[in-house]
Structure formats: C-alpha cells, structure tokens
Amino acid sequence: MKTVTFNNSPVAKKVVLRMLGMSVDKQNYIINTKTKERVLSPMGKEVLLDDFAGMRKGSVIVITKDLPSVLAQAEYANES
Amino acid sequence: MNILDWLRNNLGDKSINTDLKMDIATSGKKIVIKNNQAPVTIIQIGGNVTNETLNQLGPMVDKYENKELYFLAEEQDNQVKKVVSTEDNPESKGVMKTFKGVLSEQDMLLLRTGLYIRQLTKSGGNSEEIQKIKHDVWATHGERANNIVNLSSAGYYSNYFRVLYKDLIKQNAQEAKARFLKEHEDIIKNMSLAIFVNSNMGADEVTDKVIKLALRNITYGVTDETITLHAIGQNVKTVEESLKSLRIKFSHIKTKRPLKNINQTVTRIYYKENSLTEEDKTSS
Numbered sequence: 001m002k003t004v005t006f007n008n009s010p011v012a013k014k015v016v017l018r019m020l021g022m023s024v025d026k027q028n029y030i031i032n033t034k035t036k037e038r039v040l041s042p043m044g045k046e047v048l049l050d051d052f053a054g055m056r057k058g059s060v061i062v063i064t065k066d067l068p069s070v071l072a073q074a075e076y077a078n079e080s
Numbered sequence: 081m082n083i084l085d086w087l088r089n090n091l092g093d094k095s096i097n098t099d100l101k102m103d104i105a106t107s108g109k110k111i112v113i114k115n116n117q118a119p120v121t122i123i124q125i126g127g128n129v130t131n132e133t134l135n136q137l138g139p140m141v142d143k144y145e146n147k148e149l150y151f152l153a154e155e156q157d158n159q160v161k162k163v164v165s166t167e168d169n170p171e172s173k174g175v176m177k178t179f180k181g182v183l184s185e186q187d188m189l190l191l192r193t194g195l196y197i198r199q200l201t202k203s204g205g206n207s208e209e210i211q212k213i214k215h216d217v218w219a220t221h222g223e224r225a226n227n228i229v230n231l232s233s234a235g236y237y238s239n240y241f242r243v244l245y246k247d248l249i250k251q252n253a254q255e256a257k258a259r260f261l262k263e264h265e266d267i268i269k270n271m272s273l274a275i276f277v278n279s280n281m282g283a284d285e286v287t288d289k290v291i292k293l294a295l296r297n298i299t300y301g302v303t304d305e306t307i308t309l310h311a312i313g314q315n316v317k318t319v320e321e322s323l324k325s326l327r328i329k330f331s332h333i334k335t336k337r338p339l340k341n342i343n344q345t346v347t348r349i350y351y352k353e354n355s356l357t358e359e360d361k362t363s364s
Contacts, residue, residue, distance in 0.1 A: 001147070001148065001149060001150060002100070002143070002148060002149040002150075003100075003149065003150060003151075003152050003157060004100045004101075004102055004140060004149055004150070004151050004152070005100070005101050005102065005151075005152055005153065005154040005157045006101075006102045006103075006151060006152075006153060006154060007102075007103055007153075007154050008153050008154060008155045012102070012103075012153075013153070016102075016151050019137055019140070019141055020141065020144065020151070041220070043220060043221065045220070051220070052153075053152065053153045053155075053156045054150060054151045054152035054153055054156065055144075055150065055151045056144075056147070056150035056151070057144055057145055057146075057147045057150070063150075063152060063156070064220055065153070065155075065156060065216060066213075066216035066217055066219070066220040066221065067159065067163070067193045067196070067213050067216065067217065068186070068189035068190055068192075068193050068217060068220075068221060068225070069189075069220065070152075070156045070159060070160055071160065071163065071189050071192055071193070072185075072186075072189055073150070073152065073160075074160040074164075075189075077150060
C-alpha cells in the first residue's frame with residue numbers, strides 16, 4: 001500500500017479531509033461533510049483536528065496521532 | 081487542458097505508483113505534490129484551495145477508495161520509520177518474538193511503544209518526545225494501556241514477564257498462554273500500587289520503596305488497601321529478606337504463590353495497618 005504524506009499544519013490536514021469528503025465542526029472535531037456526523041477513531045472516540053494523523057479506507061479509517069495507532073496503520077499497510 | 085487532464089496525460093498512474101509527499105503551504109495558497117523517490121513537483125496550484133482544486137486531485141482519491149494508498153502525516157510517517165529501525169536490537173526482537181501471538185494485537189502495539197521509549201531512554205533520547213508519546217497513549221487509550229507502556233519501557237517484559245511466561249511453558253505449554261494472560265491482567269490492573277523487585281535491588285531498597293509508597297498513598301488519601309510486591313526467581317529471596325523488616329512496620333502482610341510450581345510470589349502489604357514512626361516519615 002502506498003503512502004501519501006502531508007505536512008502537519010492545520011491547513012494541510014483540512015485539505016486532506018476535504019479531499020476525502022470530511023471537514024471539521026465548530027469545536028474542531030472531524031465530521032463527515034455530508035452527514036455532519038462526527039467521525040470516530042478505532043477506539044470509538046470523536047477525533048479533534050489536532051489529533052488527526054491520517055486516513056485509510058476501511059471500516060476503521062481515522063488514524064490518530066498516538067504511536068500505537070500509527071504503528072497499527074503501519075502493520076496494516078505492510079500486510080496489504 | 082485542466083490540471084486533472086494534464087496529470088493524466090503526463091503522469092498517469094506513474095504519479096501514484098510510488099509514495100508521494102504532499103506539501104501544503106500553511107497560507108493555503110498552493111499545493112505541491114512530490115514523488116518521494118525523485119523530488120519533482122507534479123502539481124502547483126495558485127490561489128485558494130477550492131473544491132475544484134480538490135477535485136483535480138481525483139486520481140489520488142480513487143486510489144484511496146480502492147485501498148491502494150493511504151494518507152499519513154509526515155511526522156507520524158517519520159516516527160514509524162524511526163520505531164522500526166530502533167526495534168532492530170536483541171532485546172526488542174526477543175521480547176516481540178516471545179509475546180507475539182500471546183498478547184492481543186492491541187497490547188502488542190502498546191508493548192512496542194514501551195520498547196521504543198526504552199530504547200530512546202537508553203540512548204539519552206529526547207525527553208519531550210517521550211513525554212508526548214506517553215501523554216498521547218494515556219489520552220487516547222486510557223490507564224490500562226498506559227500501564228503496559230510504562231511496564232514495557234521499564235523493562236518488565238524483557239525480564240519479569242518473559243521469565244514468567246517461559247517458566248509457564250516449561251511447566252505446561254498448553255495452559256501457559258491462558259495462565260500468563262490471567263496473571264498479566266491482574267498485574268496491569270493493580271499496577272499503580274505495585275513494586276516489581278529486580279535483581280539489582282537489595283532487601284533494604286525494597287523495604288525503603290514500600291515505606292515511601294505507603295507514606296505517599298496515605299498522604300494523598302489513596303483508597304486502595306494494599307501495596308503489592310512482585311518477585312520471580314532469585315528475587316523471591318530478596319522479598320523474603322525484606323519482609324523481616326516490613327513485618328515490623330506493617331502488621332498485615334499476605335504472600336501468595338499464584339502459579340503452581342513457579343518460583344514467583346505476590347506479596348500484599350495492607351499498608352494502612354502500620355506502625356510507621358516519625359523517623360520513617362522524615363527519612364523517606
């Protein structure tokens with residue numbers, strides 16, 4: 001699986017989110033732009049823009065910035 | 081010709097057959113996409129980042145939808161590479177090999193996080209980075225996860241848990257995993273009031289640590305009733321030696337060997353039933 005990396009600025013994060021049909025609400029939580037529902041992390045938590053580290057397609061899609069979540073994504077990418 | 085057509089005509093799939101780096105200016109005025117292997121600017125868009133601009137990045141989204149690529153912040157991408165290279169040492173490889181398939185996948189990620197912190201610490205690494213990793217784990221995954229990371233970074237999976245698991249295998253390989261996981265879970269849940277005795281610790285040091293922890297718990301009004309001493313192998317003797325002094329200070333102490341035929345003890349000290357003196361308080 002290939003990686004598209006982006007720099008860590010809020011602008012870059014918002015561009016990536018917009019590409020993938022997402023945005024942030026007034027409290028800076030990531031939402032699905034169409035449904036306006038907050039997107040959940042693999043841990044079932046709502047995700048702030050600040051904690052957003054990436055996205056992949058699948059049942060669990062938001063990658064949060066904590067190391068275990070990032071390592072989980074790396075394992076997934078290596079297996080794909 | 082619009083940018084999307086230009087992209088397809090000039091680069092086609094080649095643009096997304098390798099890892100890509102997307103630099104997005106903080107001013108929002110341009111998007112620059114580079115091929116990581118040959119840093120060539122592929123798209124440079126002036127003006128605001130509009131929906132139209134984003135639509136022009138369609139091929140990338142198609143690849144994403146087909147699960148052929150994913151998006152990852154550069155900082156985290158670099159961190160993963162650093163973690164993987166740091167894991168190339170005998171201790172980390174040994175621990176990961178021992179516990180792969182024993183611990184859950186999620187616990188293995190926490191174990192690896194702790195091992196990474198351990199290696200960073202050993203090499204005099206960046207304390208700010210360590211604190212950030214620990215904070216993010218605690219904030220995202222909670223207390224249990226935090227305990228696993230702390231135990232792993234302090235070397236308990238390299239020593240205590242590894243010895244325990246290997247002893248359990250020797251005794252009964254079929255039951256080893258289940259017995260280990262039960263003991264592991266008990267320890268993780270009660271870790272904030274636990275002391276793991278290691279081979280570098282003498283009996284006096286163990287006694288001193290228990291007294292300090294007891295005084296701290298009393299001062300802060302901790303509701304839990306016991307402090308637990310964990311020992312395995314030769315460290316069991318150290319605890320037995322320490323108990324000679326501890327029994328003078330604490331009237332209620334219970335020692336168990338939870339795993340049959342394993343030289344491991346779990347000693348619970350009911351620290352609130354104590355006869356600690358002013359001298360103990362001032363010397364701690």
